[in-house]
Amino acid sequence: MSYVKFKTPDQIQTKLKTTLNQIAETKDSKIRKGMNETTKSIERGAAKLVVMAEDVTPPEILFHIPMLCEEKGIPFGYLSTKKDLGNAVRINVSSSAISIENEGSGNEGILNGLVKDLDKLK
Numbered sequence: 001m002s003y004v005k006f007k008t009p010d011q012i013q014t015k016l017k018t019t020l021n022q023i024a025e026t027k028d029s030k031i032r033k034g035m036n037e038t039t040k041s042i043e044r045g046a047a048k049l050v051v052m053a054e055d056v057t058p059p060e061i062l063f064h065i066p067m068l069c070e071e072k073g074i075p076f077g078y079l080s081t082k083k084d085l086g087n088a089v090r091i092n093v094s095s096s097a098i099s100i101e102n103e104g105s106g107n108e109g110i111l112n113g114l115v116k117d118l119d120k121l122k
Contacts, residue, residue: 003062004054006121008078016051016077019107019114020088026104031089035061038097042068047099049075049115053082056096065097074099077118 008016023029032041041047042065050069056062069076079085082094089098103111 003052003056003059003066004078005066006078008054008080008118008121012077012117012121013079013084015114015117016079017084017088019110020051020085020098020100021090022110023100023103023107024088024090026107028102029100029104029107030102032099032101033086033089033091033095034098035065035096038065038099039068041099041101042072042074045072045074046101047072047074048103049077049100049111049118050097051077051079051085051088051099052097053080053085053095054078055081062096075115075118077114077121 032038052062066076082096086093086095
């Protein structure tokens with residue numbers, strides 16, 4: 001049993017990385033990093049998008065996140081490695097999960113486009 005509910009194609013993963021990088025560059029954006037911060041963000045209903053790494057061990061630590069996202073109606077996706085996820089949000093360490101609470105001014109369109117692409121995968 002795994003927390004990865006669907007396979008994310010390389011094309012969508014590339015778009016996910018560039019979108020996260022662009023949001024991380026924006027001064028007024030808010031990104032929660034790490035499993036605990038992401039869980040809190042989902043439970044509060046503040047998350048607009050959740051992204052998890054596919055190579056988390058043990059997988060049980062992220063098992064609850066897709067279920068919470070589905071319960072709260074929050075879109076989610078996956079990147080192949082923790083290192084890719086950390087680099088995408090401009091931190092120098094690996095990250096198992098992140099949530100976007102505020103995409104920053106001017107980034108609404110790219111976030112909405114990414115959410116539509118992820119919804120098609122489910």
